[in-house]
Amino acid sequence: QVQLIESGGGLVQAGGSLRLSCAASGRTFSSYNMGWFRQAPGKEREFVARITRMGGSTYSSDSVKGRFTISRDNAKNTLYLQMNSLKPEDTAVYYCGAYTSSYLNVNYWGQETQVTVSS
Numbered sequence: 377q378v379q380l381i382e383s384g385g386g387l388v389q390a391g392g393s394l395r396l397s398c399a400a401s402g403r404t405f406s407s408y409n410m411g412w413f414r415q416a417p418g419k420e421r422e423f424v425a426r427i428t429r430m431g432g433s434t435y436s437s438d439s440v441k442g443r444f445t446i447s448r449d450n451a452k453n454t455l456y457l458q459m460n461s462l463k464p465e466d467t468a469v470y471y472c473g474a475y476t477s478s479y480l481n482v483n484y485w486g487q488e489t490q491v492t493v494s495s
Contacts, residue, residue, distance in 0.1 A: 378402040378474050378484040385470060385489030392462050392493070398455040398472030398486055405453040406430065411479045412446060412457045414468035414491075421471070425457065426479045440466075462493045 384396040396412070411426035425436040425446035434446050445458040455472055470489050473482035 378405070378408065380472050380474060380484055380486035382470065382472055382486045382489040385491045387492045387494065388462055390462060390464055390493055390495050393458070393460045394462065394491060396457040396459065396470055396472075396489060396491075400453045400455070400474070406450040408474035408476060408483070409479070410446075410448060410455045411473045411475065411482070412455075412470060413473055414470045416465075416468040423479060424470070427455070459491070464493045464495045467491060467493050
């Protein structure tokens with residue numbers, strides 16, 4: 377079992393920055409690949425970025441590429457999402473997820489954190 381708790385969301389103006397954190401407890405954090413996902417009002421949850429167990433490989437969706445950076449600190453059992461140049465369309469509830477095989481099949485979800493970008 378892995379418990380995930382997000383933090384760092386909030387209200388920011390367009391062009392601003394936020395850093396989300398996802399603190400993990402329970403089974404070994406480094407055993408899991410990790411990802412960030414988001415769900416905007418009236419839309420389905422979508423993939424944002426993912427990172428492999430040791431952090432050696434990352435991948436971001438086209439909508440955030442060049443603006444968002446995913447990283448992890450296995451010594452601190454924490455996942456991060458640095459979000460720069462935020463746009464109003466980034467407004468969503470953000471989730472972190474832990475998975476073993478595919479980011480399409482997340483094993484454990486965090487509880488969510490709200491990000492609101494004003495224009």
